[in-house]
Structure formats: C-alpha cells, structure tokens
C-alpha cells in the first residue's frame with residue numbers, strides 16, 4: 124500500500140484509527156541504532172564499566188537515567204545489566220540498598236526497545252514483587268527512568284479496583300504486580316495475555332516465599348511461556364529460593380558482587396546496640412526522639428498493635444516532631460499516603476512493622492531504631508538497610524535489646540555485621556511514665572490500645588522460633604505492662620491455657636517441684652560464690668539477673684485461682700512460683716525416670732491387675748456422696764449363672780456361657796413382661812385420672828347434682844336467652860319453654876317477633892363475652908330451670924317477666 128493510500132484510508136476511518144493508532148514506523152536510523160547496540164552486548168565487561176554511558180544503552184534510557192542523577196552504576200548494576208542484555212537468566216544477590224531495582228529495570232527497557240515493542244504487543248515484561256509498597260516503588264522508578272520510552276506500564280496490586288485493572292490489562296507492556304493479584308488476573312481475566320512475555324523479574328524472591336506465596340509463585344510460573352528470560356533477585360539464598368530458581372531459571376548466571384565483602388550491610392551504615400530492661404525501653408525511645416527532633420527516624424516494632432499504640436501515645440505526649448505509623452492492617456490508600464509523606468518529610472518519626480523493612484526506599488533516613496529485637500539476622504539486615512542507601516547514602520542504626528536477647532549480637536557478628544555496644548546514661552533517660560498513666564486513666568480507648576499492644580507483643584515473643592533469644596519465661600510482663608502505662612497487666616488467654624496444662628503436670632509432681640526449688644537455690648548460691656572469685660562482675664551480674672528472673676514467675680496470672688488468700692500461703696506460693704520456671708526441668712526429669720523404668724509388658728500389666736483383684740471391664744457408678752450405685756441389670760438371677768460367676772476364674776467356656784445366657788434370658792423376659800405390664804397399668808391410671816378431671820370441670824360449669832336447689836337469683840333475662848337460642852342453634856330441639864312460647868297467643872308472637880329482630884340478635888351475639896364459651900352453659904341452665912318447674916309455674920313466671928318488661 125502506497126503512502127497516499129495510507130493517508131486516504133486514515134481519513135476515511137479517522138475514528139477507528141484514533142483508537143488503534145499504529146506506532147510510528149521506526150526510522151531507519153533507529154533500526155541502525157538497535158543493530159549497533161545489539162552488536163555491543165557481547166563486548167560488555169562489567170569491571171570496565173565506569174558510568175552508565177559505558178553500557179550500550181538507548182538514548183532514551185540514558186537520558187532518563189541522567190535526569191534522575193543516576194550516573195555511576197552500583198556493583199550489582201554493573202554486573203546484572205551486562206548479563207541481562209546478553210540474554211542470560213540471572214540469579215542475583217546483593218546488599219540491601221545496593222540498587223537492584225535499576226539492575227532489572229534498565230534491561231527491561233532495553234530489551235523491549237530493541238524488540239521494537241509496541242502497545243499492541245501486550246505484556247512484554249513482568250515484575251513480581253512481594254509487597255504492594257515495593258511494587259509501587261518499582262513502578263515509580265520505572266516511570267521516572269523510562270518516561271521517554273513509548274511503553275505502557277501497569278501496577279497491579281491488591282487493594283485496588285479490580286474492575287479498573289481488568290479492562291486495561293490488554294494495554295499494558297510492563298506489568299508490575301504482587302503475586303496474589305497477578306494470579307487472580309491470570310485465573311479470571313480473559314483480557315490477560317502473557318503469551319508474548321519476553322522477560323520475567325522475581326524481585327525479593329525470598330520475601331515472596333516467606334510471605335507464603337510459594338504455591339502462588341509456582342502457579343504463576345507454570346502459566347508463563349517457557350522461552351522467556353528470567354532475573355531472580357533475592358537477599359538470601361535459602362533452600363526454597365533455590366527451588367524457585369530451579370523452577371524458573373535456565374542455566375542462570377550467579378551475580379553476587381558482595382559475596383566476598385567484609386560486611387553484609389552497607390559500609391556507610393554505622394550500627395550500634397544498647398541493652399535495656401523492659402521497663403526502661405519506652406523511656407529510652409522517648410528520650411531518643413526528644414534528642415533527635417531534626418532527624419528522619421524509622422522505628423521498627425514487632426506487631427501492628429504495638430505500632431498503633433506507640434503512635435497514638437506519642438501523638439498525645441507531643442514530642443515536638445511529626446509522627447507517622449505504617450502497618451499492615453491500615454487501609455491501602457492510607458498506607459500509600461503515609462509512605463509518601465515519610466518520603467517527603469525530612470524531620471519525621473515513622474513507627475512501622477516489618478512491612479516497611481524490605482525493599483522500601485525511603486530517601487535520606489538518618490536513623491533506623493529497632494525497638495524490638497528482630498526475628499532473625501535477615502530481618503535485622505533489611506530493617507537496618509532502610510538507611511545508608513544508594514551510592515552516597517549514610518545513616519545509623521540502633522538496636523535495643525532486652526538483657527536476655529543479648530546473645531543475638533553473636534548471631535549478627537557471625538554473619539559479618541559490625542555492631543558496637545553503647546550505653547545510655549540512665550540520668551539522661553526521661554521517662555514520661557506518670558504522664559502515660561494519667562493519659563490512660565482518662566482515655567479508655569488509649570488504654571484498650573495499650574492492652575492490645577501488650578498482648579500482641581507477648582504473643583509475638585511466644586511465637587518466635589529462636590527460643591534461646593525469645594524466652595517467654597524471662598519476659599517480665601508486669602514490668603512491660605507498667606512501661607506501657609498499664610497498672611494492671613491484661614490477662615493473656617493463651618498463656619492461661621499453657622498455665623493450666625502445666626498445672627496439671629504440677630499436681631503429679633509437687634514433690635519434685637519442691638525438690639527442684641531447693642536445688643535451684645543451692646545452685647544460685649554456688650554461682651554467687653564463684654562470681655566473686657572470678658571477678659567478671661558485669662557479665663555475672665547480667666547472668667544473675669536473668670537467673671533471678673528465671674526463678675520469679677513473670678506472668679501475672681491475675682485471679683487464675685481467684686484466690687488471693689492462697690498467695691499468702693507460703694507453700695502454695697512456692698508451688699505457683701515454680702510452675703513456669705521448672706517445667707522444662709520437670710519434663711526432663713519425667714522423661715529421665717521414664718527412660719530408666721523397665722518397659723511394661725502386657726503380661727506384667729495383667730499380673731498387676733490380678734494382684735490387685737481388679738475386675739476388668741466393670742464400671743462402678745457413684746452417687747454424689749460417693750456411694751456406689753448398684754446396677755440390678757447386671758445382677759445374675761439364675762442359679763446356673765451364679766454358679767458360673769463364682770466358678771469363673773479365667774478363660775471362657777463358650778458352651779457354658781451360652782447356657783448361662785439362655786437361663787438368664789428367661790429371667791430377662793419375665794423382667795421385661797413385668798415392665799410392660801407396669802407401663803400399661805400406669806397408662807391406664809393416667810387415662811382414668813384425666814377423665815375424672817374432665818368430668819370435674821364439667822361439674823363446675825354445668826348443672827349441679829340433684830341435691831342442688833333452684834336458685835332463681837341468677838336467672839338470666841329470658842328475652843335474651845330465648846331470642847338467642849332460637850337463632851343460634853336451630854338444630855337443637857326446642858325446650859318446653861320454647862314450645863310454649865311459640866304456641867302462645869298473638870300478643871306473645873308479636874313480642875316474640877320483636878325479640879327475634881336480627882338487629883337485637885346481632886347485638887346480643889356481639890356482646891363482650893365470646894358466644895361459644897358462655898352459650899352452652901346458659902342454655903343448659905335454662906333447660907334445667909324449665910325442667911324443675913311445672914308447665915303452669917313456668918307460664919306464670921314467663922307472663923310475670925313479660926309484664927314487668929312492658930312496664
């Protein structure tokens with residue numbers, strides 16, 4: 124098709140072309156440039172790279188880098204970019220903050236550029252990141268560096284509008300996503316098509332696996348075309364990472380520029396730690412913040428609830444610097460806002476969980492405080508790595524440890540992390556304890572938040588794997604609660620369960636407990652004497668303190684027994700004290716005795732039973748007073764059975780047993796028949812009683828017995844009665860009086876008619892008392908009255924009544 128023809132067609136279908144506008148045809152110059160760049164890839168030597176210009180990169184990428192002041196590549200960039208451009212799969216590991224993001228973003232831009240990728244080509248590159256924040260950050264870096272390219276980039280993360288994402292899925296060239304949301308699109312979105320995928324990036328792969336995305340990741344990888352290039356970056360090379368690498372990479376090049384480095388943390392990061400008792404921790408942090416008001420500080424805590432409480436509390440205490448909190452349970456939008464705010468501000472304190480510990484690139488953080496001991500060395504490295512980032516980054520890290528956590532320092536040093544101990548002048552610690560307590564007493568929400576923080580922290584300590592460092596038994600929960608401003612430590616349900624469990628064991632071994640307690644005291648005294656001789660006072664002092672804590676129960680199990688009196692009882696106190704402390708020793712002791720004991724054979728058990736004359740397979744029930752309840756069903760009745768029971772000393776004679784059962788069966792049948800008879804008798808008796816009751820009821824309302832005399836005082840108005848009766852029940856045979864009425868003279872019939880008027884009848888029927896409940900009784904009474912009078916008497920009575928009515 125000619126050029127003119129093209130223009131013509133474009134004019135004809137203007138609207139259509141606006142929607143699906145094809146990309147400008149690459150100029151011959153651009154083609155030549157691409158050919159040149161591609162030819163240079165094989166000549167890349169990482170060690171010879173000084174600046175980004177030394178890489179064979181497109182002008183658009185170079186310009187994007189320059190605009191953002193990326194001139195000199197970092198070590199990982201030097202190595203990874205070169206191999207990636209050569210089309211190799213990469214397994215990369217580098218220090219935190221060493222610039223891994225650009226190490227994979229630059230190859231993405233270049234590979235798609237050289238393939239002349241257009242919007243219509245669909246997803247060409249896919250980046251999978253463990254957290255939404257990290258994905259967002261990668262997306263932002265891509266936008267900054269790659270804005271001169273024509274590719275479209277999309278951020279697909281949880282917490283966003285799924286519908287919105289769905290519709291735009293087919294227009295994305297570079298997709299940045301978290302694993303869960305990506306798989307959701309793969310499964311549900313027909314517009315999602317990654318069949319043309321060129322390059323896959325697995326960023327922070329170890330973190331993805333830590334967060335439980337292993338199966339999701341595997342499922343995603345299975346859905347991707349196999350003829351792609353893959354770059355996998357991970358700070359640690361765990362077994363699961365190696366498994367993932369095996370699954371996703373083919374003949375990868377291992378890139379680890381810092382493997383031989385003296386330290387695993389950035390060189391510009393100064394690291395120190397202090398040891399603080401749990402009750403002083405909050406005061407220490409408060410004092411630190413008050414002394415660093417002009418700095419950007421990131422404070423890591425173990426749980427979301429702690430972060431929330433500390434943030435709320437410090438806001439109320441007003442340290443004089445802006446405060447922020449970032450944790451997982453916050454809404455996604457809020458998380459993004461806080462992240463951006465912390466990036467923007469220079470004098471700010473951010474309380475955060477480990478959500479912010481990995482990959483997040485906060486610029487110019489001066490201090491990273493690890494308020495709670497990190498779970499392991501990796502977590503420490505990632506937390507500390509939020510400062511001293513990039514080529515020129517500088518920063519300091521401070522780790523606060525409890526005395527029992529100090530052995531963590533050994534782990535750090537063994538992992539090439541240089542860290543020094545510093546001590547804090549106690550007189551410099553300003554504890555806002557009183558103020559906190561008064562705040563909590565005024566503010567029930569804050570108090571609840573403190574309680575939640577307390578429980579969550581204790582729980583987190585109990586859940587930590589490394590029990591040598593995170594020993595719940597050494598945690599002074601009372602002191603911790605006090606430090607949070609809680610005068611009464613909250614009840615910890617899950618600890619109660621433990622406690623109850625241990626209490627059960629304790630009952631069995633009370634003697635052992637007391638014994639153990641004594642031996643502990645002796646050990647303690649011994650160690651004290653050694654200390655004074657050896658002269659290593661401070662260390663021993665520390666040990667002593669820990670030992671001391673071992674002996675004192677630190678959980679406040681308020682009202683476990685609900686009995687304060689018991690606590691005053693010395694013996695019970697002793698019992699309680701050692702419930703927590705000596706359980707491991709007790710368990711050991713139990714297992715030791717178990718080990719020493721001879722194994723019990725079945726024969727030995729049977730012998731024991733015979734010796735004790737225990738009847739096996741028999742159940743004896745007792746009343747509440749402890750008296751045995753005899754079960755007559757089990758008593759044998761027949762002579763043969765009695766004889767069998769007394770004779771039966773062992774073994775079973777089946778034939779005899781059958782005979783006995785047959786004999787017993789006869790008695791059982793008799794017993795059953797008697798039972799049925801008794802049941803029938805009882806039923807009859809009940810029926811009789813019921814009938815009697817019904818008759819009794821009738822007597823109450825109907826005519827009385829013969830002895831009753833006629834009482835005319837209750838005689839109702841005959842007009843009403845007769846009128847009603849004649850209408851209400853025409854089938855009912857008319858009474859004598861009715862007949863008399865009907866057969867009487869014309870006057871009477873007139874009157875009768877009058878009283879048979881439907882209006883009046885209606886009136887009568889609609890009177891308050893329900894007809895059915897009253898009518899039979901009244902009719903009955905009238906019938907009875909009529910029956911008791913002679914015809915003349917009745918007539919006279921009726922006439923008399925009529926006369927009085929007329930008057």
Ligand SMILES: Nc1ncnc2c1ncn2[C@@H]1O[C@H](COP(=O)(O)OP(=O)(O)OP(=O)(O)O)[C@@H](O)[C@H]1O
Pocket residue numbers: 192193194195196197200217218219220221222223224225358481482483484486508512513514515
């Ligand atoms: N070549 C460079 N020159 C200057 N600064 C750079 C360079 N490369 C990266 N940076 C900066 O260094 C910081 C850390 O980079 P990046 O986030 O990519 O590190 P990372 O290795 O991914 O860290 P983490 O392991 O913590 O996720 C960022 O602020 C980034 O802008």
